[in-house]
Amino acid sequence: MLERIRLESLREKVTTAEDAVKIIKDGMVVGSSGFTKAGDSKAILAALAERGKTENIQVTLMTGASLGHGIDGKLADANVLKKRMPFQADPILRNKINNGEILFIDQHLSESAELLHTKNLQNIDVAVIEAAYIERDGSIVPTTSVGNSVTFAALAKKVIIEINTEVPEEVYGIHDIYQAEDYPYRNVIPIVAPWNKIGRKSIPLDPNKVEAIVFTNKKDSPADITEPDHKTTAIAKHIIEFFENEVQLKRLTDRLLPLQAGIGKVANAVLTGFKDSNFYDLTMFSEVLQDSTFDLIDSGKLSFASASSITVSAECYERVLGNLSKYREKFVLRPQNISNTPGLIRRLGVIAINTAIEFDIYGNVNSTHIGGTKIMNGIGGSGDFARNAYLSIFVTQAASKENKISHVLPMVSHTDHTEHDVDILVTDIGLADLRGLAPRERAQKIIDNCVHPDYKEELQSYFDRACERGGHTPHLLEESFSWHLRFSETGSMKKKTTEEVYN
Amino acid sequence: MLERIRLESLREKVTTAEDAVKIIKDGMVVGSSGFTKAGDSKAILAALAERGKTENIQVTLMTGASLGHGIDGKLADANVLKKRMPFQADPILRNKINNGEILFIDQHLSESAELLHTKNLQNIDVAVIEAAYIERDGSIVPTTSVGNSVTFAALAKKVIIEINTEVPEEVYGIHDIYQAEDYPYRNVIPIVAPWNKIGRKSIPLDPNKVEAIVFTNKKDSPADITEPDHKTTAIAKHIIEFFENEVQLKRLTDRLLPLQAGIGKVANAVLTGFKDSNFYDLTMFSEVLQDSTFDLIDSGKLSFASASSITVSAECYERVLGNLSKYREKFVLRPQNISNTPGLIRRLGVIAINTAIEFDIYGNVNSTHIGGTKIMNGIGGSGDFARNAYLSIFVTQAASKENKISHVLPMVSHTDHTEHDVDILVTDIGLADLRGLAPRERAQKIIDNCVHPDYKEELQSYFDRACERGGHTPHLLEESFSWHLRFSETGSMKKKTTEEVYN
Structure with missing residues (x-):
């Protein structure tokens, strides 16, 4: 397992989800990986929902898009969510949003990262990112989604990494990690065909921001496949x-x-x-x-x-x-x-x-x-x-x-x-x-x-x-x-x- | 005057507006220069409105945006407009649109040229373009607007040019004429700052498409400047x-x-x-x-x-x-x-x-x-x-x-x-x-x-x-x-x- 942390100095950060989740405090903004149920946090957000059962803690949660394993519902049930963005698809969370108990910002999915980079949204306090493994330079090889994780890793003050051993390390290379420059020095995004790869294979991250690493081994929630009617x-x-x-x-x-x-x-x-x-x-x-x-x-x-x-x-x-x-x-x-x-x-x-x-x-x-x-x-x-x-x-x-x-x-x-x-x-x-x-x-x-x-x-x-x-x-x-x-x-x-x- | 037609072979195309406008037939799609009252057709569209008074002729008129000199109203009054796009700002035309007498397509201004290039709109039969002068290669130096003229010139079967001698030839160089490639071979538009110039100084045009050239000497309609209240x-x-x-x-x-x-x-x-x-x-x-x-x-x-x-x-x-x-x-x-x-x-x-x-x-x-x-x-x-x-x-x-x-x-x-x-x-x-x-x-x-x-x-x-x-x-x-x-x-x-x- 530990060999998935190739930057050896980070191995001492391995801990339990219950311990790691303590980094998240009441009132914080949390940015989590996860895009339409893929590559989401399996351990930390679940531990946060558990904490919510016995503790008054409320956060703003940003993700890529929707999360799997009913975690949005568990967080909503435990009263942990103050504000949620930019997308959700959970029946329990949806009800609480519609009741006015939880605030939701419904955003164009291309825009959330922009709004963070331009400081048009409150900054991320803690990022939670699922990884296949951590590279020798501290960068993160993500799993089945990229979502907003590159932005969360860049802007968060503290980062918790979930290494999911269910995902083979061979996913290295399926990601194309590229970020636009900051204004006013932004350049062209040089993609002219769907197959153009223009970036790195892993998400850059300052290792000093990594506060905890937890191991998980849980697959993504499967998509519901219904036969065409x-x-x-x-x-x-x-x-x-x-x-x-x-x-x-x-x-x-x-x-x-x-x-x-x-x-x-x-x-x-x-x-x-x-x-x-x-x-x-x-x-x-x-x-x-x-x-x-x-x-x-x-x-x-x-x-x-x-x-x-x-x-x-x-x-x-x-x-x-x-x-x-x-x-x-x-x-x-x-x-x-x-x-x-x-x-x-x-x-x-x-x-x-x-x-x-x-x-x-x-x-x-x-x-x-x-x-x-x-x-x-x-x-x-x-x-x-x-x-x-x-x-x-x-x-x-x-x-x-x-x-x-x-x-x-x-x-x-x-x-x-x-x-x-x-x-x-x-x-x-x-x-x-x-x-x-x-x-x-x-x-x-x-x-x-x-x-x-x-x-x-x-x-x-x-x-x-x-x-x-x-x-x-x-x-x-x-x-x-x-x-x-x-x-x-x-x-x-x-x-x-x-x-x-x-x- | 004729020296404004630097491609000498085109000088024989000079004619009157009344004569030139005959190229436009009932049912045609006309693409005209003009963007918020600037660089619009002063002669041909006026002659078209005149024709409409005595003749049953209806066209689809596309422009850059709104036109000056009340021409949209004159065309509407003369019952010449079947369909108008992508923008207008004329009280007479507006009334006829709202009465259901004239069809109007209200388009994002960036999209009209796209829709023409991709054949998602009916093609242009006749383009009418105001020019400061015609270059030796037949290309057009536009006047106070560019609008959709580059697309109209490229796609129209026939072109009528209005050379406006009110506009000094020194406007050469104030335009940056660039068009994206066709799908699926489209490249990046290499502008990374407002002052970047990436294109030509004149609008490319196949001289064989030029059917008529008319001279005008009329300023653009002035903007209404009201003092701040x-x-x-x-x-x-x-x-x-x-x-x-x-x-x-x-x-x-x-x-x-x-x-x-x-x-x-x-x-x-x-x-x-x-x-x-x-x-x-x-x-x-x-x-x-x-x-x-x-x-x-x-x-x-x-x-x-x-x-x-x-x-x-x-x-x-x-x-x-x-x-x-x-x-x-x-x-x-x-x-x-x-x-x-x-x-x-x-x-x-x-x-x-x-x-x-x-x-x-x-x-x-x-x-x-x-x-x-x-x-x-x-x-x-x-x-x-x-x-x-x-x-x-x-x-x-x-x-x-x-x-x-x-x-x-x-x-x-x-x-x-x-x-x-x-x-x-x-x-x-x-x-x-x-x-x-x-x-x-x-x-x-x-x-x-x-x-x-x-x-x-x-x-x-x-x-x-x-x-x-x-x-x-x-x-x-x-x-x-x-x-x-x-x-x-x-x-x-x-x-x-x-x-x-x-x-």
């Missing part, structure tokens, strides 16, 4: 057909352009759909690599994938970490302020596919808030990608909960992505290509192609009546949220009789 | 004090970082405010240079300004174009897909100051739509800058029209900038620094600092009652637009008695 399959089919048509029209080649896919079953279904297509030599410039990425690599369809984390099933985790000699030339993990940076997304011409909670007739997208008030997870990287993508695609099911909820609405109850940033909308019903269309044209196309039949007539009626009143973006403000309000009151967005509601 | 002065004071405090806290130096300022009197007031400050060696990385820019250059406060156009008063127009030897090392005009590109804005750490129509308690900003439906001008470059800026500042007056309108509201009626992209909000009442704050904290800060006293109590009540119902972003959807609706019904957002409305 008829809706996700339909969405994936619409998208693949759209790409095929773009190739026909010579707007894209059958190599497409680098793909970004948000997390979840639709993204997995779309990527899986490429397996039986004529597309080849595909690449990804994304934030998370899921099972489907490695399946596409195995099938020879995908040449290279760039992201900030690997979030996969237990089977895929073994497959990838057990065959790094096979996969290491096929992917790279970067800091999230590189994987998600606007300039690179535009420079590479990324095709971005992200999930909406709901969208409206003009193509504004709500990715985060149920009923306009209750947060689900957070905006994540969707804004980084959608705004700067070559093509920005959003997907959602047309209706859900026995069709009592329509996901295509007169007006979104919360706006994460404005119509300016949305090119293509897809539901299981169909695809609306909104490029080159003015708002009124967008509305008709969305009503024609995307809305569930149960809601089509009423949505058309809303739009027609709004147009009568006029405006570049016609709306009836007194009625814009009537579907949401009806759902709150009756449990259904439908205007129809009770009989029809339960059909 | 007590509100704009108050807003400017809050912002300058904020900067001074950032310097105190060592988050900024007294050189600040490159400034972007939206068009209008607040931006002018803020820049003017620097004249009597301790800041020095300031720079701009903006889209429009206004009078205040040149005043700051004259006062020695501003070292360099980068933008896509010069939109100034008649006096300042003479001063700048008549003294190019003095000013030419102090500023540069770039294509708008360079001046506004997200990657550069983030790389340079721009401080962005833009104007809001209204903002809400969470810091979402409406920059475009009156009452949620009627467009004013368009989003322009505000989204390019706000999203990627080091600091994103939005300003508006707290209340207007005898305080019958509050510009700080429970919920914006249209979202152009989400709370993720808004750091600082300023009204004449005060400034709210929202960095590092969760939504509920943002709301309280905005209510405390920005709202007009007449509306403070009711806004606090809305927020408090929304919080009781819960949520990460508490709202009462049934009441969110009640202030807008009250204004439609009563002519005032105030809940109070008629007596108080007229106080």
